[in-house]
Amino acid sequence: MRQGSPGGRASRQQTLLGNFTRWEPVSGERASQLARAGRTPSELGTMRFEGGAACGGGAARRATLYFECGEQDALLEVTEPETCVYEAWMSTPLACSLALLREKVATLEEASAAASLEFRPSDELRALLAAPE
Structure with missing residues (x-):
């Protein structure tokens, strides 16, 4: 998973957020937290990415990709709830x-x-x- 940011030139600079390591179910507690925030994660579970580019104090970046039901494939949101830890939401019909x-x-x-x-x-x-x- 890569994070892109426009550079001062015509090219884009990319940062590796992590490499895919596993599918993981959404735990009951995490599902409750997400529901309170108005999010409905898919039963597909999440994709975990680890071992990304070094960040801040040298820790490797990592990311979790959540899926929710939607008519088309679309990246909905990317947040950084902790330094070097990212959460992304994608809509897809496959999650419905x-x-x-x-x-x-x-x-x-x-x-x-x-x-x-x-x-x-x-x-x-x-x-x-x-x-x-």
Whole structure:
């Protein structure tokens, strides 16, 4: 996992946040903390990255990538809760259970209707929603 930052030139400087080491489930306590913060991590678990570039006092950077249900693949947020420790959130359809996906779409449809806006899911999403459970 790399963190990019624009340099003074046309190129980008990159910092290695870590190399993939393992998949890890989200613990019950951590899931509760995330829920209180309004985040819903996927049942997929998290990807852990360790052994990144040296940072500050020489410690190696490390990162955790969380997944949440979303219509398309997108990097949503990257934070640094501790020095040299990063958390990133990615949305992807692969993180959706069909029931959760249907619930999210229903919420979007209701909000769109209340705001007099048209909500038009992609053809792929409509096909997925039409699938039997």
